[in-house]
Amino acid sequence: MLNKNIETFIGCDNEYGESGLVIFGAPFDSTTSFRPGTRFASKTMRSESFGIETYSPYQDKDLEDIAVFDGGDLELSFGNTExxxxxIEQFTAKVLEDDKIPCMIGGEHLVTLGAIxxxxxxxxxxxxxQFDAHADLREDYLGETLSHATVIHRVWDILGDDRIFQFGIRSGDRSEFQWGQDHVFTNKFNFNGLEDVIAxxxxxxxxxxxxxxxxxxxxxxxTGTPEAGGVSFMELLQAMLQVSELNIVGCDINELSPIYDQSGVSTAVACKVLRELLLAVN
Known part of the structure; x- marks a missing residue:
């Protein structure tokens, strides 16, 4: 018998009602400041995810043992950022209303604002x-207040002081770092201080x-804006596992632009990060 062909991220083919985690794609990159292409990340990750296993030897957990629903990609308006x-906000709100944890696949980093x-x-x-190379704290970028370069400043508009904690930051305008000193916690270059934040x-x-x-x-x-001097996969994994001890009520990964790595390695890394994130926050 022929069955409907529905492509999901590996191991995430459970029914919505039985799932505690919901992943979905936000294929949007209309404000990208350098190299676009992140709109293709979620679709590419789904098809390439079958190159990895559902089992994580790092955590001794398996996606087969948890219930994750893949909601597919949202049909987002291009040309109308708001x-x-x-x-994104409306879809995330529905997931939260049903007492599930939303896990979004960007897309450029601005999509985080909709979820938050x-x-x-x-x-x-x-x-x-926030784990990131860039501070993303500009008030505006080329006159636009909604941009992947301003997203965390827009998040601050909602949350206020002492509620945002940045790690791995190694790029930004001088004014971003100066403004951030009074409003957010920023650890440059690595994950030092993460244990104190978790406590x-x-x-x-x-x-x-x-x-x-x-x-x-x-x-x-x-990725669209690569920055030298970043962390290793194992450092990121360890940081994710530490953060998973907290009450994670939502999460996302973003800024994979698969067209800039024809080897497919970046997509494979992104898939592995997502697998570990799902297993960690479950």
Whole structure:
């Protein structure tokens, strides 16, 4: 008998009702400031995910043993950034309403704003942990306040001071770092200080956003704005496992641009990061 062909991320073919985690793609890169292409990340990751296993030897866990629903890609409005963010917010709100954890695959980093708008409404005491090469704290970029270069400043507009914790940051305008000193916690270059932040955030709702360019370009060249001096895969994995001890109420990975790595290695890395993230926060 012929069956409907529905492609999901490996091991994430459970029914919505039985799943505690919901992954979905946000294929949007309309504000990308350098090299576009992140809109193709989620679709590429689904097809390439079958090159990895459902089992994680790092955590001794298997995607076959947990229930994850793949909601596919959202049909986002190109040319209307605010509408696209609203569409992301509405989908995320539905997932939260059903007491599930949303895990979004970007897309450029601005898509995080749409998800956090929804999560912050359900969890007013929300805190954000950001792994990233870039501060993303500009007030505007070329006159636009909605950009992947301004996303964390827009998140701050919602959450306020002392609720955002950045790690791995190694790029940004001088004014971003100066402004950030008074409003967010920023650890440059690596994950030093993460244990102290985790101790501080015990019992609080936390959203984890992972810009994959936190990884060194030697590990992850397939991104729109690569920055030398990044962390290794194992360093990122260890940091993710540490953060998973917290009350994670939402998460995302973003900024894979598969067309800039024809070897496919960057996509394979992104798939492995997603697998480990799903297993860790479950």
């Amino acid at each position: 509408k696209a963010l609203t569409q 708008r929804a999560v912050a409404k359900k969890h007013p005491d929300l805190h954000v942990i 501080k955030l015990q019992g609080k709702p936390v959203y984890l956003t992972i810009d994959l360019d936190v990884l060194d370009p030697s590990v992850f060249p397939g």
